Amino acid sequence: MAGGKETPRQKMIGMMYLVLTALLALNVSKTILDAFVAIEENTQKSNVMQVDRGSEFVSDISNEIASTRGKENAQKLHKLKKVMKQMKQVDQLSASLIQEIDRVKLELLRESGEETTIIKPEDKETIIWEKGKDCRPIRMNLMAVQAKDQYDIPMHILVGDDIKNPTGKGKMIWEHYNNFRSKLIHAVGTYKEGKNSYSVNPKEINSFKDNKDLKRQVAQMLRSSHVNMRDDEEILSSIYMNLTKQERVTQNDIEGVHWIGQTFDHSPLVAALASLSSMQQDILSARSLALAHLKSKVSTGEYSFNSIVGLAYGPEIANSGDEVELNVMMAAFDSDNQPTVTYNGSSFLGSEGKGIIRTKVGSSGEMVLKGTISIKNKSGQVKMEDWTHTVKIMKPQGTISLPQLNVLYKGYNNRVEGVASGYDQTILEGNGVSLSKDGNQHIAKVTTSGKTATIDIYGVNSVSKKKVKLGSFPFRVMILPNPDFFFGAAEEGGKISPLEKNxxxxxxxxxxxxxxxxxxxxxxxxxxxxxxxxxGNHLSDDATRLLRQGKSGTIVNIKMDYVGPDQIVRKKLASFVL
Known part of the structure; x- marks a missing residue:
């Protein structure tokens, strides 16, 4: 085509060749389009998981409110309702932006000639599988999209004519996304606690050199506000950073390209939809972090249990002149807030959630020990309860001490101690539980499928061979509680190193x-x-490489199947922060 005289036919062939070459250059390969569809599918599944995770936190607080009764719990109920109010703010903010992005997705599909009115779950030929509701995005099947490589309409609707200054829906989404970021940290970090008032004054930070510079700017913003730095700084910083995007970038030697222009410029339809779903994932991840933090304030707030009672336990039988030891404690305790115990006119500060009292018993009859135990809540107010414990003296009687209190766990070697005072031999027999001797203790294994089991204690005189039943003790039968999960030294929700494997x-x-x-x-x-x-318990090299690709502040989700001594296979979703 470069020289010589051409016939009309040759000119036509040359023109068709140029057109075909241009079309091939513009055409996006099916493999790439399918990759965007796969990315979108994984993102949608992750979004559903984040919605459910956040909603569980709200449900926990709602159930706690419903079960909290009585004047003694009025302060706790007040705090629960205050936290629920914050949670509703978080949900309202999140739902509003999720639904707005869904509306833009539907507009892109409609303008591209796609069918969006038919809803058929799991149907391969249908695009819309489920309607969106509240914070839950529309469930889509992009494999059913016909115009996967359509890029004019996404470009027109989301970017406009200038990638530096986007217009229309793209500009609206950018502004509302940044407003969501500000409103979210304001909702989480602004509240009253006792005599203290905390607030966040958000500023727009959309330009930064790197993550270190972003973290510095966010920290400066928080410190210039009246933030509860001890309790809230880390989570507010994580939420803000996870929702922050570089507004201006250099793309193809063009400086000052807006993030919307960079993301959606000549983006195929399925790629544009996947990018919008990714924005929804950022929103829902931030929602989960915010709701988890708000819930933690209640579960570690006034008290981590519904009712507060004084508890004293120790031997129920003693011989004259013996020294007895009592453990006096709250039914549950906070290691950072030790109780004060009173007995016999004096008081002392306990340790590890309990106070230990030692005293000598009398010669006969019974001895009643009593006092008070008190602890301060997070607002500094004192909660006091009476405790009492009776020691029977010189009366043959069996007592059982179970280190894990009055519960027998299925599939677990429960350690049981029994003492028959006044007899030189002690025999334990179980109903719904098998017992085997292990030194001075017994190993109790649950055999019943019911909710209770009993252990009987007998005293035996080795000389007369007389066997006397001294007591029958009921125990609740329960499955083992779920354990805590760790990524290296980091607890769930904590910050991890990308080099950690365990x-x-x-x-x-x-x-x-x-x-x-x-x-x-x-x-x-x-x-x-x-x-x-x-x-197993160790990450693969591929997983480690994936972690190293993540930026600081990225949410890491780990789904696990695990098993305990009861051989029950359980599932767990744990989240950490890079």
Missing amino acids: LFSRYKNSPLDAKFTILNWELSLSSAPKPEKGK
Whole structure:
């Protein structure tokens, strides 16, 4: 085509060749389009998971409000309702922006000639599988989209004619996304607690050199507000950073390109929809973080239990002149807030949630020990309860001490101690539980499928061979509680190192000594399209490489199947922050 005289036919062939070349250059390969569809599908699944995770926190507080009664719990109920009010603010903000982005998605599809009125769950030929509701986005099937490579309409609706200064829906989404970021940290960080008032004055930070510079700017913004730095600084910083995007970038040697222009410029329809779903994922992840933080303020707030009672336990039988030891404690305790115990006119500060009293008993009859135990709530007010404990003296009687209190756990080696005072031999027999001797203790294994089991204690005189039943003790039968999960040294919700490989689970604050094994795991990043899977307690090299790709502040989700000594396979979703 470069030289010589051409016939009309040759000129026509040359023109068709140029047109065909241009069309091929503009055409997006099916493989790439299918990759965007796969990314969108994984993002939608992750979004559903984040919606459910956040809603569980709201449900927990709602149930706590419903079960909190009585004048003694009035202060706790007030705080629960205050936290619920904050949670509703978070949900309203999140739902508003999620639904707005859904409306833009539907507009893109309609303008591209796609069918959006038909809803058929799991139908391969239908685009819309489920309607969106509240914070839950519309469930879409992009494989059914016909105009996957359509880019004119997304460009027109979201960007306009200038990638530096987007117009229309793209500009609206950008503004509302940044407003959501400001309103969200204001809703989480603005409240009253006792005599103290805290507030956040958000500023728009959309320009930064790197994550370190962004973190510095966010910290400066928070410190210039009246933020509860001890309790809220880290979570407010994480939420803000996770929702922050660089507004201006250099793209193809063009400086000052807006994020909307960079993201949606000549973006195929399915890619534009996937990018919008990714924005929804950022919103829902921030919602989950915010709701988890608000819930933690109640579960570690006034008290971490519904009612507060004084508890004293120790031997119920003593011989004359013996020294007895009592453990006096709250039914549950906070290691950072120790109780004050009073007995016999004096008071002292306990440790590890309890106070230990030692005293000598009298010669006969029974001895009643009593006093008070008190603890301060987070507002500084004192909650006081009476405690009492009776010691019977010189009366043959059996007593059972179960280290894990009055519960027998299924599939677990429960350690049981029994003493028959006045007899030189002690025999334990179970109903619904098997007992085997282990030194001075017994191992109790639950055999019943019911909710209770009993252990009978007998005293035996080795000389007369007389066997006397001294008591029958009922125990509740329960399954083992779920353990806490750790990524290296970081607890769930904490900050992790991208170099860490070890996952494990254990009880953090429990006398139970149960071993849990992680069977398999699936690790995903909020910024990565594809999760990594593996087995056991150690991450694979591929998972480690995925972590290293994540930026500081990225949410890391790990789904796990694990099993304990009761052989029950359980599931867990844990989130951490890079």
